[in-house]
Amino acid sequence: MSSNxxxxERRWHQLQQQLVDCRQCSRLIAYGQDVAKTxxxxxxxxxxxxxPVPNFGDAPASLLVVGLAPAAHGAHRTGRMFTGDQSGRWLYRALHRFGFAETEAWEQKDDNRLIDTIITAVAHCAPPDNKPAREEIQNCSxxxxxxxxxxxxxxxxxxxxIAWDAIAARTQRSSVPRQTNERRxxxxxxxxxxxLTTQIGSRPTSETFVIGSYHPSQQNTFTGRLTEVMFDEIFGKLREKLTEDPNNRAP
Ligand code: SF4
Known part of the structure; x- marks a missing residue:
């Protein structure tokens, strides 16, 4: 780590190192070691x-992308979030198209750089069948x-x-005039x-826009449940929200 x-920045790098060194979920660690060997x-x-795969990108950043968990032969193989499989191909194409990544490259750990963006996940270790257990998500929280x-x-x-529920559990919709508590x-x-939210956990934040998308897994993209047009619409909205005046936002 640079002394400059x-x-x-130092705390951010320390967090990534803690992640890489974590061995809390014995099932995931054993599975990951077996996959890496076979x-x-x-x-x-x-x-x-x-x-465990650390976050990709530098803090602070305007956009945080929250995925589920590294894929066994994708990020778990390459060591970078969403890198080395078709989900990554979709994600980095869209990120680049809307100015959140320098290129569309998605195959290797050092082939791309994010722009004012971080990619994270609710679980940082590859789970069998892409399904982390509730306890493992809790461990990684x-x-x-x-x-x-x-x-x-x-x-x-x-x-x-799952990513949506993880963020929802930490946020509350911002109140607006005449809204009832139920609608919040x-x-x-x-x-x-x-x-929109102005609170993450117990911490007040500047107004933050939260949006959900179908995951760009092959299960969704091969079946047409998620198309490139649908995915681009989400990124277009993100770009629009990050560009507009934060004092004049509507969800
Ligand atoms: S899933 Fe998270 S908490 Fe569990 S071992 Fe991996 S990094 Fe640690």
Missing amino acids: LSQP KRKSFEDQIYWGR RYLDATLEHSQARAILCLGK KVPAFAHGASY
Whole structure:
């Protein structure tokens, strides 16, 4: 770690190191080690990262993208969030198209840079069948809390219902005149659902725009449940919200 780093930068780097060193979820650690050893045939000449995958991007950042967990032969192999599989191809294409990544590159750890953006996940270890257990998500929640605090994001993109629920559990919809308490509840997950919040956990924040999207998993993109047009609409909205005057926002 460079000695020229500011205190917040140093703490951000320390968080990534804590993540990489974490061994709390024995099931995920054992699974990850086994995958890294047995490998997929098409990657048998590669050395798998094989550990928890840290956040990608530098804090603070205007946009925080929250995914589910590293894919066994994607991020768990390459060591960078959403890198090395088709989900990443979709995500980095859209990020680049709307000015959140320098290029569309999605295949290797060092082939791209984010612009004012961080990519994180509710679980930082690859789970069997892409399904982290509730307890494992709970174990990893301290890292999501720390990431939210460091990022100071003004917009949060939740990829899939589990990411949405994780952010919903930490936020409350901002009140607006004549709204009842009932309507201040965060809406249920849907592709394109959104709300504004001024509180994350117990911490007041500047107004933050939260939006949900179907996850760009092959299950969704191969079936046409999520199309490039639908995904671009989400990123267009994010860009619009981050560009407009924060004092004049509507969800
Ligand atoms: S999922 Fe999170 S809490 Fe569990 S071992 Fe991986 S980094 Fe640690």
